[in-house]
Amino acid sequence: MEPRRSHFIIQSSGTANLCRTATNYENEINEQNIKHLNDSMLKELIPKIGRRILFINKLKQLYSNESLSQNKTSSIENLSSDDEVSNDENALPSANNSLISTRLYNDRRTIHKTLKKSTRGSAVLCTYKKNKVLSMKNRNIIVDIIMEDVLQKEKRLRNADFHGLAKQICEEFPTENLNTYYVPPITKKESNINKSISSKGKLVSKYRNNLYGLKLLNAVGTTEEESDTDENVDIDTEGLELKQWLSVTITPWDKVKENWKKSFNFRRQEYKKNKDFNIATIVAEWPILRQPNAFALINEDFDSLRLTTVNLNEEIWETFFQKVLKLRDLNNRDSNSLALKEVVTLEEINIDLKVAGQLLLLPYLLPPKGRIKCGQKHWKPSVTECKDSILMHLLIPGDIIVKVDERRELMKKLNLSVQPFIIIIGPTLTDIESIYVCLDDIIYKLESVLQAVDICFKIFHVFNLKYPPESEHIWQLVQLYIYNIKTVYDKYISQVAELITDMNKVRQQCKLKFKIHYINYTFLQFKSHKSLSLYKNNH
Template structure:
C-alpha cells in the first residue's frame, strides 16, 4: 500500500509530501477517509492543498462508484470491456492516468477515432455523431481529405535498428537502464519520421500511436506508456473530456507544424523575390514600415514575429556589411531586450541556416557520452579535468532527467579543458588564458545570484584591460553542478534566462552567428568545436585548430 500512495502523490505532482503521509500512516485505504481539516494539517501551503483536494475529490468519486469506470474514445460507456476502477488523476494530462487501467488488448477497443493531422495546429476527431463532418473530411473531393494510413505496422525494434540514432538509444538504455529526456525526444522523432516519410499529410490512426506507446513500454521497461500516448477521453458521467496527449502526439503536431512553416517560408521567399523583381519601390516602402514598427513596438508578440521574419534578410545582411555594434543593434530594436527577445535571434538563425536549428538536441546527446568517456581517461593525469568529476562518486539519484542534465553540463565544461586555449592578442598586450580562464570564458559558474553583477563587471574590466570586446557569454548559478538553479546568456546588458544548460549554449551560439560576433577569445576553439561537431556549419572565418580535429577523431566523430 505504501508504494500505491507513493504513486498517487507522484502522479498528483505532490511527491514532496510522501514522507508526511507515511509518518501519519496514511495509505491508499485511509486516503478515502480524509476530510478538509485533516488535509490542512498534512499540507500547509494553500496552493498544494488546493491541488490535493481537487485530485482527492475525483479520486473519491471514482473509488466510491459501485460500477467500474469505462472510458470510450467515442462513447464513454463502451471504451473498455475489461475496465477497472481508476484511482489516479494524472496532473500532466488533466485526465485519468493510464497506469491504473488494464490495457492489454487493443482489439477490445471499439471503433477507434483517428487523429486527423489538419492544416491547423489542433487535432480533429471523428465520431459517429459527426456524420456530416465525417463525410466532408473523408470525401476524396474535399480539400480537407488526407490519405488514410494503410501501410503495414513496422515494429519499433526495426525502426531503432535501421538508424544510428536508434542504435544509440538502445545502447544508452542498455548501459544506463533508463532513457534520458533527449533519448525520449529522439525516440519520438524516429517513430514520427518513419510514419510520415512517404506522405507528410497522411492521416495517422490513433491505434498506431497506442501500439508504439505499448512497444516503448515493452522495450524500455522503466518507461510509462501514458507518457507517450493518452487517447481522447469523453466520460459524461464524470464530466471528463480531453484530447489525445503524450509525447508522440506532441511530436506528430510539431513535425506537421515545422513542415507547414517551411512551406510557408518557401512561398514567402518566392513571393519576396517576385516583388523585388517587379515592385522594388513598393517593397522598400513595406520594409521601411516594418523596420520602423519594430524600432518602436514590442508587442503583440505574434505581430513582432511576423515583422521580424519579413525583415530578416535586410537586418542580417546589414549586420554583416555595416560597422554597427551589438550594443547599437540591441538598442535599435528594444524588443530584443525583452525576456523572450532571444526567440527572435533563434528565428534569424533559422533564416541563415535552415534545418540546423535543432541539431544540438539531436547531436549533443551522442557526443556527450563520448566526450565524458574520453575526458575521464584524461582526468587521471589532469587535475583541472579531475575537478569536474570529483562529485561523480557521491552523485546518486533516481531522476534520470536530472542525471542527464548534470552529465551534459560536465561534458560541456570538459570541452575547453580538452581543446586547449589559444594565444589572445589584444592591442596593448598578449594574453594567454589559463585553463581556468578558458573554462570560465565558455561557461561561468557562480554560487549565488548576489555574485552575478560583480562577476559580469569583473569580466568586463578584464576585457577592457586587454582592449578586447566582451562577447555574449553564459553564466550558471548554483552551489555545484548537481544543483544549478539558473542558466543565463548575457548579451551586452541584456540577461536571457533559459531552462537548461543545453538551451543556454544553443542561444549563445546562435547569437554569435546572427549578431555577427566573434567567439570569446579565451574559448574560441570550444565554440568552433560546437559549430563544426554539433551544428555542422563551416564559415570563411574558421581557424584551423588541430585540437578540434584531434578531439573529433579521438571520440570517433567525422571531421567536417
C-alpha cells in the first residue's frame, strides 16, 4: 500500500493531485495546508527517505512553476530532507534561493554538529549541559562559529536567514531568548519614530562586521528583489572603518584622539546593543584602550556625554570633604580612622597624601550599611572591603598583580565582577611613589590621586558600569554632590539622600553668611565714604 501511495504522489502534477492520496488516507491535507508541512510531518507521511526526497523535489518544481510569492516561500521553508541528504539539489524552493536556515542548517542538530566540530563550541555545549545557562562570552563564541561556517557557504544573507538561525540556536539552548540573536526590522509605517529600523541582534551584528572585515561590501551584488535586505542591514561603514583603524594604529596620538572622537556615536550604539557588555568585552573590541595614555580617550568620551560642566579640582574636593567631615562623626574607639583624620587635618601636607587619606577616611565616615544579595548568598561588606573597592594602598608595584587577582577571586565567589578602583604605591601613606587606576587587567598610571579619582569616576559613566556594591553609596555621593549628575539609573540610598540634604543646608548657611558679611562690608564702606565727604565739606 505504501509504495502505491508514494508513486501516486510523485507522479502527480498539481497541488490537488499532490495532496489527494494523503486526503484519501484520512490525513486531511489540502491545497491550503500542504505548504505548512514540516520535516517531522513528512517523515510520518513518507517514511522512506528516497521517496521523501522525490516528493520534495516535485513540490519544488510545482511551486517554481506557479511563481511562488515571498509569503508562500516562507511558509514551506521548514521542509527538509533527512540528515543524510545535505546537497543543494534536495533543498526546498525559495524566491531568493539563499535561505540558509533551510538549505544549510536543516534543524538544531546541524547547529549542534557545527559547534561540536570546534573545540570552543564543544566546551560551550558541555558548559550549557551542566549549568543550563549561557554567559555573554559563550553566546559570542556560538555566533562566531556559526557565522564563520555559514559565510563559507553563502556570502549573501537575508533577514529570513537570521531568523531561522536564531530559532535553531534557541532550540539547541532552550533557555536563550530569540531576540538576543535576531530582532526583525521595523518598517517606517510601523515605526513609532517615523523611520525604518534595521534588523538587529548578535547574528546580524556579526554578519555586518564580517562583511566589512572580509571586504565583501562592494563584492555583494544588489538586485531589485533583494532591496529589502539592503534597506534593513544598515551598515555604518564609517564607524567600522574607524574601528578597524583604531585596532591597528596607535600613532600619531593626535590622530588617534581625533578618530576616537569621531567613533563616539558608533561605540555608544555598540554598547547599547550589547546589554551584557562588560569591560573585558569592550577592551577586546577596542584594544586601543590598552595603551598607557588611553585614559585621555576616556576623558574625551566623558566630555562627549555632556553630563556635567564640573571640572574636579583641589578646591572642589576639599570643600566636599570638609562638609562630610563636619556632618558625620568617627568612632572614637577606632584608632585607624582617628590616625587618618589627624593626618588629613595637618596644615602642611602633600596634596596626594591629603586626598588619599581623605578617600580612605570616607568609608569610616560613611560605612556600608545592610547586606548585598549576591546570587544565593548575602554579603555584608566591611569598612576595609569598602576602602579596597575605592583605593588600595600597596607597598611595591609587584604587589599589584597579586592583589588584583585576590580581589578578582573574592568577587568571583560573590558572583560579582571587579570594577575600576585606584591603587597607590609607596612604603607608607606619607611617601606615595606612584598612582594608578585599575580597569579590568589594564593599569593606567596617573599624575595625582585627584586625577585618579576623576578618571575612575568617569570610567563608570563612559562604559555604563555599575559602582562596586560595597562603595556604591560613596561613589553616588561623589556623582550627585561634586559632579551634579543625575541619571535614570540612580538607586535611592537613604544615607546619601540625607547627607546631601544636610550638605545643601550647610551650603545655604555659608551663602547667607557671605551675604550678611558683604552687606555689612558695603555699609561700612558707605559710612566711611560719607564721613570722609562731610569732613572735606567742613574743611
